[in-house]
Amino acid sequence: MKVAVLGAGEMGKTVIDHLTKSPYVNEIVAYDINKKQLENLSCPKILRTTTDLNNIISDNEIKLAFITSSNNAHKELTLACLNAGKAAMCEKPIANTVSDAEEIVSTAERNRSFLQIGFELRYSKLYTKVKEWIDTGLLGQIVNTHCFYVCSEFFGKKSWRIKKSLAGGMFLEKLCHYVDLPRWWIGDEVVDVFSACAPNVIDYFEIRDNYNTICKYRKGAVSQLSFMMAPAASFEGDPLRNYIDQQHGDGHCLQYFIYGTKGAAETDVFGRSIKRWQFSDSEKGMKSKLAEQLKWPAEEDHFYFHNTTDQTLDIVERVHKGLPPRTPAKDALESMRLSYAAELAGETGRIVRIDEIN
Numbered sequence: 001m002k003v004a005v006l007g008a009g010e011m012g013k014t015v016i017d018h019l020t021k022s023p024y025v026n027e028i029v030a031y032d033i034n035k036k037q038l039e040n041l042s043c044p045k046i047l048r049t050t051t052d053l054n055n056i057i058s059d060n061e062i063k064l065a066f067i068t069s070s071n072n073a074h075k076e077l078t079l080a081c082l083n084a085g086k087a088a089m090c091e092k093p094i095a096n097t098v099s100d101a102e103e104i105v106s107t108a109e110r111n112r113s114f115l116q117i118g119f120e121l122r123y124s125k126l127y128t129k130v131k132e133w134i135d136t137g138l139l140g141q142i143v144n145t146h147c148f149y150v151c152s153e154f155f156g157k158k159s160w161r162i163k164k165s166l167a168g169g170m171f172l173e174k175l176c177h178y179v180d181l182p183r184w185w186i187g188d189e190v191v192d193v194f195s196a197c198a199p200n201v202i203d204y205f206e207i208r209d210n211y212n213t214i215c216k217y218r219k220g221a222v223s224q225l226s227f228m229m230a231p232a233a234s235f236e237g238d239p240l241r242n243y244i245d246q247q248h249g250d251g252h253c254l255q256y257f258i259y260g261t262k263g264a265a266e267t268d269v270f271g272r273s274i275k276r277w278q279f280s281d282s283e284k285g286m287k288s289k290l291a292e293q294l295k296w297p298a299e300e301d302h303f304y305f306h307n308t309t310d311q312t313l314d315i316v317e318r319v320h321k322g323l324p325p326r327t328p329a330k331d332a333l334e335s336m337r338l339s340y341a342a343e344l345a346g347e348t349g350r351i352v353r354i355d356e357i358n
């Protein structure tokens with residue numbers, strides 16, 4: 001199968017690398033508006049490059065396109081591919097506004113096209129373990145999740161990510177993953193979102209560097225996210241490569257606490273650990289005991305966290321076999337709606353109802 005990658009930056013390079021490992025891919029075409037980005041690509045035999053979008057759109061042999069440009073170009077590129085009859089994988093955040101995201105998803109539905117969004121944490125061995133515990137009933141009904149996330153400023157002053165008009169905001173660019181997971185685990189829809197944000201520490205950001213966000217679900221569950229960018233120690237290099245080793249014990253933290261009616265779980269990226277507690281009743285009162293703890297070796301970090309490898313290979317296989325996306329784009333759109341609501345709540349300081357976001 002011939003596959004295109006639109007946007008040859010860090011994520012584009014990562015996807016190209018994964019694609020070269022797929023048994024279904026025999027040719028890759030990389031497109032970018034910036035010629036220099038294409039020159040930087042390591043060039044296996046099956047890779048071609050172009051700065052002309054028409055070469056992608058008019059090539060009927062290209063069946064699948066990965067949209068890995070900066071967020072502001074997702075809409076133009078994804079719609080062009082879908083309307084040309086291609087399957088598409090669009091990186092999160094789908095688009096920078098809810099109306100653009102809705103247009104992309106409804107175009108895919110109307111054309112009956114394959115469209116999957118880049119929520120690769122749903123392929124993470126760490127977070128799928130939690131889902132497995134939930135689906136087999138070990139945790140009971142999930143009533144509360146809390147994510148505690150502290151990192152360093154790794155965007156940099158020159159990045160498009162710190163510009164509101166290009167990135168959309170911290171929730172759109174980064175935190176959408178961390179509200180998507182609780183939605184997936186809880187299996188219900190959010191009705192209200194509240195974000196309390198302190199003044200920025202990073203004064204050159206046009207976007208917020210901290211969020212305390214609380215989501216209230218229809219059936220009563222609550223999920224909370226506490227995020228701060230800046231306090232953890234800085235490091236050089238791509239945060240997606242060997243970063244757990246680099247950041248372990250230097251102030252970085254990414255933990256979820258997941259509470260159900262029958263048990264609880266804790267995921268700890270930097271501790272490379274996942275735990276499960278089981279609740280029971282006794283004459284004296286409720287008891288909880290540690291029932292399971294799993295650890296993983298450093299070589300498995302990628303698969304336990306941002307597992308873009310399995311996501312890319314799975315998408316290619318699905319398109320090749322004519323199967324639907326693993327996560328429907330409509331589902332991803334609801335996590336994005338939640339992210340736009342969290343951004344709006346941060347801007348206005350009020351509770352935002354999800355049904356306002358359309």
Ligand SMILES: NC(=O)c1ccc[n+]([C@@H]2O[C@H](COP(=O)([O-])OP(=O)(O)OC[C@H]3O[C@@H](n4cnc5c(N)ncnc54)[C@H](O)[C@@H]3O)[C@@H](O)[C@H]2O)c1
Binds near residue numbers: 011031073
């Ligand atoms: N799922 C994740 O965990 C994850 C992680 C990192 C990045 N991303 C997403 O991947 C996308 C790319 O991020 P990145 O880190 O590779 O950024 P990057 O800055 O390294 O690369 C972006 C590339 O897009 C190109 N580009 C910009 N406008 C374009 C256009 N109109 N047509 C074609 N190419 C264009 C730029 O020239 C650049 O090469 C973003 O949407 C980002 O949110 C997702």
